Amino acid sequence: MSKIAVIGGGIAGSAAAVELARAGNQVTIIEKENKLGGNLKDYGCKAVDVCTKCNLCLVDDLFSETTESAGIEILYQTRVNDFKRNPGSYSLGIEREGRFQRIDGLDYIVLATGFTRWSDLETGTPEVSQDKRIIWASELEGLMKKRKDHLETEDPLALGYKPESVVFIQCNGSRSIQEKARYCSRVCCGYSYRMARVLKYFFPEIKITIFFMDLQEGGYLQDISFTNLEEAGINYLNCKPVRVEGKDDGLRIIYEDQRKGAVEELLTQLLVLSEGIHPNQDNEHWSMLFNLQLDDHGFLSSIEDELKTGIFLAGTIKGPKDIAATISDGRNVAYKIINQQKLQPAVR
Amino acid sequence: MYDVVFIGDLIESPTLKSLKVDPELLLRCRGEIGDFHLTYKDGDGKVREVKTGTIVVNITAEREKPLPGVLSFEDDLPEGKEVDCLIFIQDYQTISPAIMSNRGLKMAISAAKKFPEIQVYYFYRSMRFIKDNDRLFEEARRLGILFLKYEKGNLVISAAGEVSYNREDISLRLEGKILMAPEIKPAEGLERVARILNLEMGPAGFLQVENVYLQSTLSGRRGVYILGGSRGPTAYSNLVEEAEYTLNEIGFLLQDIKPLVNDRREVDDQKCILCYTCYRICPHGAIERDEELDAMKVLNLACQGCNACISHCPASAISIVEDNNELIETGLRVLMCENSARTAWERMAGKDRFSDLKIETIPCAGSIKKEDIYHYLRNSADRLLILGCFEESCKHLSGDRKAYRIVNEVNERLKVLNLGENRVIFKRLAPRMEEDLAGLLSRWKEGNCNL
């Protein structure tokens, strides 16, 4: 039986906390928002005619277990700002409702603070942010979360109009030398395909185009391939547009069509900018506090062996992962701690 | 007693007592998590039996070269400088999994370094990323490797090993050593192992059914895990993390194994005629023959409570120990699967609009019994709505298909006896579709049956 602090109440933190509590440990989750969920709070279910296996619904039982579990105490709207190594245990300085407190006697600490969305870091050029016809993928997820029954209303996504065409542009902020994020976030091909399917189901005549660079595996199960896109009636163009011009009759997307080797133009009513997984803004803070290593993208990894230090990293704090992999990673951290507890009691 | 038996390749684990069994030599498997009995032949052909808590199937997949006579990403680089250019090709038949692009990139980089004076080409349709692929991709370009994206049709490889690539703006004729990403195919003995372990096969002959609940190495049968090549091409992408996670979970689970469901199912050995229907349709391999009694028996730690066996047993020999579902009420009745529709019902606002509906929770849509359905419809006004899960997101793997078939059968019979059409409707829902559920229930209440 150990005292364990889990920083971050997203899916990785909750997954770890549930298993640790089930093994009899006393767990405290420190969450800076007022409810669990992290980035996931405003994602929407993307099942319409079939379930496209985005794994979102697996998370519901996880969070209900976390809140109902006896062994877990959750501190909402709490920030961690100090960490001390006492002989034999750790102590965290936290700030809650303007007051400072300490949590002492901790045997293990799990850091699961998740990632930051590109739209939080980068609002893009002025035209992008003012033009209501251009939205970030996270906004579309929000609309999906609040979607109505499409047989009861003509506008299930509350767009305010019936879109005749939509364009997705992938790899915004990812895989680009300029924007410092020179890696692929792995998940955007998956969710943009799923969102496109929902739009196609709600508006059968809609013309959907996806601009992308390389089609990723789309998560554990759904191995998305060009055939999936064709079957779903989605036109995919293998390049990044050069320019987007907002005109009154719609958005003009200018791109180079590699098949024809010529500059082409596409008019659309709605433009969705996919956004990737970027290092959490607090990662630098954590790396100094817990002596962790920042990789060249800005994600964290442990320098010393986690089993010795007792400080574990879980989930997207270490790098881009989809929902299923993040849950597994959270549980894996818990199992590592539990198995280690079996071998020898936590001695610092 | 072992903690884990590996069928195929063994993975070292400091804390777990493990044993390796060759897939071809595996003969029989009985029992359930915590108490599996495996019969197999050892090295010198002697038949042995071993008890183990869990089983991990870890059989490397077959590699198949897309074309004869070419090197594979998994062979060694050709020695010496016989050729004036090296041609790497991936995604030829299917888009190669990320693990293959990872290998291809590493090989191309070492080739460019080893033979700086010759030109290296890399043809791909979609570069997939895991681990450090992004960095490798950049490094390869910096080393002068020519990356060319192709589509089906504009890249032709002749038998003699010439590659011709033509697009609107480029056309190339290349002659050189060709290295291709192999196709990953199911291993030979996989189907036999599936039959011995009573597991449902997945798509393209790999071992695991595609299902949201079988993340990421679980099989349908509790305590049996499926790793790497046995699961399919994309499974290789995070093989190391999954292996570590699986062994850690086993270590945790074996400490104390509790039944997943609190009510138990029992087989009446007077009625059971050993027809094996239950054995074949149980999605979790939780039924096997009772050695002493001439009947089947339910393994309570393996059983996940979907009741498919009860609804499918032709002799009605299986029942829940303390089950008293009397079938008296009728009227508008809705059976909600506890894993999808019931969750959506809990999240739905305005339940009072539907107070006149009889809502009942069922463990799985596949548990509906056709004789009960006929009984529910005793009065002509009675109608039945069964709400189950989507394909590949049914916790009991094929419960939705079972329900779909039974409801079709029933509706056909009712129609042909003109006892009314669409009096029984089966609809699929996801747990977070509470809005759709509200719309569906109100339309169904008014008798509108295109839900």
Add this chain to the structure above:
Amino acid sequence: MIVAEQKKITEIIEMLGDDFETLFIVGCGTCVTVSMAGGGREVKALAELLRLYYSEQKKDIKIETATVKRQCDFEFLDEIEEEVERTDLVLSLGCGVGVQHLAERYPDRVILPGLNTSFYGATTGVGEWSERCIGCGNCVLDKYMGVCPVARCSKGLLNGPCGGSQDGKCEVNPEIDCGWELIYNRAVRLGKLKELARYEPPKDWQTYRDGGPRKLVNTEYFDG
């Protein structure tokens, strides 16, 4: 085992007619339960459906059900004596043997068949059965590598395939494997192809029902 299939519900209802008030449905707990045609569940389901049908027709029909272990032995048929006495009509979900055995055991009762009894077969898939033997009374499987041309070739040819088999399938129905393709493959596999070059004379059909309905007495233990 004997493989059977339930008759269409419309045929059953038509067959039952309408001058009866009580109906007794009896299932059989062996072969037809395995082939999911006449076991305990099917009896119950059929009874429920008929009750539903007759209540819609505003007919007051009382339906009783039972399932005996085997309908082909008198002792089991004795167990349902009261039900048969009480009922006007008996619908048997046993195979053709069961229906006739009931008719012999209860001569003054109308016994109606609920199933179409089809063939001796084996399970060849989940919920799928295929014909393997016709019971010709003089087995030739030794000469044909364990695959019977009498049962598995649509024309029962004994000296080789007809000219019509197309990539391993019978000309009559592409779903059916050509029996002779199976025999040939087995012969090649067992290295006994030469045996198929031997001339097979016309078969003596007296041992089949062509020689009249058969009876078999085990004189080793009984004097018949």
Add this chain to the structure above:
Amino acid sequence: MAEIYSRLQKKLEAGHFVVCSEMGPPIGADPDFIRNKARMLKGYVDAVNLTDNQTAIVRMSSIAAAKIASDEGLEMIIQATCRDRNRIGLQSDILGASALGLRNILCLSGDHQSFGMDKGAKNVFDLDSVQLVRTVHDMVHKGVLLNGKEMKSPPKMFIGAAANPFADPFEMQMLKLMKKVEAGAQFFQTQAIYNLDKFEYWMEEVRKLGIHERVYILAGILPTRSVKALKIMKNHVAGMDIPDAVIERFEKSDDPEAEGVEMAVETIERVKKIEGVRGVHLMPVMWEKITPVIVEKASLYPRPEVD
């Protein structure tokens, strides 16, 4: 043993390259239907097959129709299938046919009743084609019935059987072919030939087994005049091997009838050169009047005469 019973056999023994054709009896009882067809073929063929309820469709009996045609001076080959009659019926038919002066018989297993319009009929198949050949052989050459009973005046028949060079499994078909030879078959009529390379390969195998020295082989030619018929045969008639090149040739030509005739003649020319082929068997479908045209075009007219 080599008594010669039929004029067809006499012509083959004399080394002539024979021409046979085929006549489908009517679905009715009009004898003139047969007579007109017979007059049309007279002089152009050495023998004419009379099919026996082909594709399991009820037609006038093969023996009756053959008798009518033979009265017009044609050498007839009756066909006997094992589908409609058991061993008793078959043997009595053979005795009757011989009594009526019919001297050639083609022993076939017969099409399954599901091909015809009486799908509910019970089939017989008491004998198969090999057993039928052996039965006719023992009746003719040993004078005994199948049950061993001796006959005072045995029937006189020239015994033929069918051969399908394109059916699979190939090795098994060859075994069955050899069984027919050993059972007493004296001539073979093959399935329609469109894939000439495959036919030549089959003839090679036949020669290896020495069959061509023991049995006369007549190559089956099916002249057709419509692409539609070809496609139907390719996809629906079992055991037919029609290469795509043949279909394309018909699609390209603007006069399919002429194309059909030309193709038949070409095939005849080519099979004539194959060692072991001793004649052709023309089997036009609903185009019987084209046989004389093809026989003339293939310079096979007039037919040789024997006493």
